[in-house]
Amino acid sequence: MAAGDALLLEIRDLGVSFTTDDGMVRAVDGISLVARRGCTLGIVGESGSGKSVATKAVMRLLPANARLDEGSRILLHREEGEIDIAALPARSRELRRLRGGDIGMIFQEPMASFSPVYTVGNQMIEAILEHRDHLERRLGERFDRRSAREHAIRMLERVGMSNPRLRIDQYPHELSGGMRQRAMIAVALSTHPSLLIADEPTTALDVTIQAQILDLMLELQQELGMAMLFITHDMGVIARIAEEMAVMYLGRIVERGPTREIIREPAHPYTRGLLAALPRLDTARRRLTPVPGDIPSPLQRPAGCPFHTRCPRHMPGLCDRILPQDTDLGSGRSVACHLFGEAAS
Amino acid sequence: MTAPPLVEIRNLKVYFGVRGKRMLQKARGYVRAVDDVTLTVRRGETLGLVGESGSGKTTLGRAVLRALPVTAGGIRFHLEDGPVDVLALSGRELRRFRRHMQLIFQDPYASLDPRMTVRDIIAEPLEAPGHLRSKREVDERVREIAARCRLNLEFLRRFPHAFSGGQRQRIGIARALVADPEFVVCDEAVSALDVSIQADILNLLMDLQEELGTTYLFITHDLSVVAQISDRVAVLYLGRLMELGPTAEIFARPMHPYTRALLSAIPRVEAEHRFAPVKLRGEIPDPAHPPQGCRFSTRCPFARERCREEVPAFRELARDRFAACHFAEELAD
Ligand SMILES: Nc1ncnc2c1ncn2[C@@H]1O[C@H](COP(=O)(O)OP(=O)(O)OP(=O)(O)O)[C@@H](O)[C@H]1O
Ligand SMILES: Nc1ncnc2c1ncn2[C@@H]1O[C@H](COP(=O)(O)OP(=O)(O)OP(=O)(O)O)[C@@H](O)[C@H]1O
Ligand code: SF4
Ligand SMILES: [Mg+2]
Ligand SMILES: [Mg+2]
Numbered sequence: 001m002a003a004g005d006a007l008l009l010e011i012r013d014l015g016v017s018f019t020t021d022d023g024m025v026r027a028v029d030g031i032s033l034v035a036r037r038g039c040t041l042g043i044v045g046e047s048g049s050g051k052s053v054a055t056k057a058v059m060r061l062l063p064a065n066a067r068l069d070e071g072s073r074i075l076l077h078r079e080e081g082e083i084d085i086a087a088l089p090a091r092s093r094e095l096r097r098l099r100g101g102d103i104g105m106i107f108q109e110p111m112a113s114f115s116p117v118y119t120v121g122n123q124m125i126e127a128i129l130e131h132r133d134h135l136e137r138r139l140g141e142r143f144d145r146r147s148a149r150e151h152a153i154r155m156l157e158r159v160g161m162s163n164p165r166l167r168i169d170q171y172p173h174e175l176s177g178g179m180r181q182r183a184m185i186a187v188a189l190s191t192h193p194s195l196l197i198a199d200e201p202t203t204a205l206d207v208t209i210q211a212q213i214l215d216l217m218l219e220l221q222q223e224l225g226m227a228m229l230f231i232t233h234d235m236g237v238i239a240r241i242a243e244e245m246a247v248m249y250l251g252r253i254v255e256r257g258p259t260r261e262i263i264r265e266p267a268h269p270y271t272r273g274l275l276a277a278l279p280r281l282d283t284a285r286r287r288l289t290p291v292p293g294d295i296p297s298p299l300q301r302p303a304g305c306p307f308h309t310r311c312p313r314h315m316p317g318l319c320d321r322i323l324p325q326d327t328d329l330g331s332g333r334s335v336a337c338h339l340f341g342e343a344a345s
Numbered sequence: 346m347t348a349p350p351l352v353e354i355r356n357l358k359v360y361f362g363v364r365g366k367r368m369l370q371k372a373r374g375y376v377r378a379v380d381d382v383t384l385t386v387r388r389g390e391t392l393g394l395v396g397e398s399g400s401g402k403t404t405l406g407r408a409v410l411r412a413l414p415v416t417a418g419g420i421r422f423h424l425e426d427g428p429v430d431v432l433a434l435s436g437r438e439l440r441r442f443r444r445h446m447q448l449i450f451q452d453p454y455a456s457l458d459p460r461m462t463v464r465d466i467i468a469e470p471l472e473a474p475g476h477l478r479s480k481r482e483v484d485e486r487v488r489e490i491a492a493r494c495r496l497n498l499e500f501l502r503r504f505p506h507a508f509s510g511g512q513r514q515r516i517g518i519a520r521a522l523v524a525d526p527e528f529v530v531c532d533e534a535v536s537a538l539d540v541s542i543q544a545d546i547l548n549l550l551m552d553l554q555e556e557l558g559t560t561y562l563f564i565t566h567d568l569s570v571v572a573q574i575s576d577r578v579a580v581l582y583l584g585r586l587m588e589l590g591p592t593a594e595i596f597a598r599p600m601h602p603y604t605r606a607l608l609s610a611i612p613r614v615e616a617e618h619r620f621a622p623v624k625l626r627g628e629i630p631d632p633a634h635p636p637q638g639c640r641f642s643t644r645c646p647f648a649r650e651r652c653r654e655e656v657p658a659f660r661e662l663a664r665d666r667f668a669a670c671h672f673a674e675e676l677a678d
Contacts, residue, residue, distance in 0.1 A: 207566075208397065208606060279572060288573065
């Protein structure tokens with residue numbers, strides 16, 4: 001794994017707030033993460049925890065009412081040198097080149113990223129041509145329209161599309177859900193990105209198709225050596241695809257580390273709660289253990305630990321007042337909870 | 346001892362006409378959304394109904410409630426005072442009969458009228474014919490069921506928009522159970538909820554069943570939810586039943602290759618399966634043009650000549666275990 005350990009993306013103190021009619025929504029509250037070449041980092045969390053906002057921030061695709069914190073750093077370590085995506089001007093050429101070039105993206109709803117009025121092939125060819133400098137650096141080949149079309153066909157074939165020469169001239173609505181998702185992966189990978197951001201790429205699919213797509217993503221990752229940021233609310237999917245994971249709750253990362261270890265022995269009370277609440281395949285008619293209470297409104301973030309309103313271990317006077325900082329647990333694990341901090345001892 | 350039947354579904358068919366590309370064209374063919382399904386739901390059990398998108402789960406559930414027209418077949422309800430042929434009921438009889446059955450569906454947001462108070466939403470089924478009760482009796486019944494559904498009684502005077510997803514689903518459940526139905530179809534009732542909330546709703550449904558003896562047909566595409574809540578599971582594929590049997594047995598030793606593939610595909614956090622996993626290739630076929638022979642034959646890794654020609658019978662392979670596969674005995678390991 002020596003080469004695979006190379007740092008590719010480093011997010012430091014990323015914070016995003018939204019101005020809304022009802023007040024300020026703090027969607028991402030100072031998170032830090034790293035993604036390495038050839039590895040997958042899974043981000044898991046319930047709805048509203050800030051997964052999509054955080055990943056959109058990485059591509060600087062936030063809506064107009066969003067504000068990125070002053071001190072946020074999004075460092076991309078490329079062979080040509082390091083750049084801070086957070087510092088790039090909003091409409092710069094540099095940013096446009098990164099999106100869909102060095103950074104590939106897959107969204108939950110494929111129709112959102114395909115235009116209905118162009119064929120799949122047209123959209124792929126445009127993307128390849130737009131990023132031809134980047135591709136030349138990665139592949140040593142300079143594409144023109146004709147060779148871009150051949151490259152697009154190869155990619156469609158690569159993602160398991162039957163009859164790619166026919167499919168390439170079809171419109172997105174002519175494809176089934178699973179096919180569209182594959183086409184989207186083909187588009188994202190056709191520029192050979194060094195980082196792939198996938199936001200719930202399989203959530204809308206049937207399990208048998210999901211299994212096929214996950215296998216495909218792992219295979220292509222091996223082949224291209226890219227880093228993956230994989231967002232999902234499904235712990236099973238994380239277990240399947242990500243070596244490392246981060247658990248988000250109300251805009252903060254509460255626990256991170258190697259996926260297997262966290263699943264075997266979760267440290268944070270929220271991670272424990274999530275795993276205990278999961279229905280299992282091997283135990284029929286067993287009572288489940290829900291996490292008590294509801295997820296607080298984003299307009300009313302709890303003071304102190306964001307989880308203290310639902311936490312069975314919450315220590316009054318401490319957890320409801322002081323925000324727990326990351327505590328290093330060794331072997332690449334850390335947790336943000338007072339049970340593990342110095343304050344607890 | 347197996348419980349007596351509550352709902353008997355015999356050779357049920359629900360076909361939808363598909364139109365041509367142009368608006369005025371006549372129906373060109375049919376989607377056989379439910380095609381010759383025979384199934385018995387036993388009194389007091391939870392029967393899980395699983396299958397991929399488009400397999401006909403919702404159509405089957407709604408047909409049993411007579412919420413959509415049935416093409417052919419029979420549906421019989423065994424009530425205390427004798428069996429009822431549901432498809433033979435006239436409009437008025439059907440309205441009276443409806444109190445025996447209820448539906449809980451996926452989206453608690455869409456299913457609640459925003460202009461009604463929670464009390465009125467829950468009370469609505471009591472206004473159906475056959476429930477001549479005073480306002481005081483209605484109030485009492487609403488409070489009772491709300492308490493059972495662990496809803497704060499304070500909420501009854503409020504409007505539903507102020508509630509979280511989990512609370513709205515509790516309101517939906519209280520409404521479904523207020524008239525004490527024998528039979529409840531839960532269609533993706535927990536699918537829109539986060540896991541930490543979903544667990545609470547599943548517990549509630551199991552508790553209420555124990556207290557009230559309700560029978561559930563539990564429809565979901567989430568196999569781990571079905572593993573958790575149901576006594577038996579029925580597996581649908583393109584409108585046909587592939588397998589039926591006790592949940593624990595099916596999950597430990599599926600007999601139909603499709604069930605095996607479906608179970609193999611679930612991303613799981615626990616240890617690996619006890620059976621040899623099966624990987625599928627290819628897409629789910631267009632339901633308007635299902636494959637000849639066995640509907641699963643285009644994706645089945647074990648398919649042979651016979652599978653593409655002859656529809657396999659849905660037959661009993663072991664006590665209480667049914668599957669529709671020519672080679673089930675041979676393939677089971
Ligand atoms: N454009 C916006 N304006 C205001 N608030 C927003 C906007 N987009 C997102 N938010 C808020 O930011 C928070 C995080 O949302 P986000 O979409 O990142 O959650 P998520 O973890 O991706 O959830 P899901 O699993 O439902 O996709 C939520 O409270 C959401 O309401
Ligand atoms: N009103 C209708 N008119 C025409 N076709 C229909 C109608 N309702 C359902 N169908 C078709 O019948 C088939 C079964 O649909 P159904 O909604 O029952 O599937 P399902 O198993 O509930 O799927 P999902 O998991 O997506 O909810 C599908 O092919 C669907 O397109
Ligand atoms: S800091 Fe306190 S409230 Fe937060 S998770 Fe830890 S024990 Fe629970
Ligand atoms: Mg999201
Ligand atoms: Mg359905």
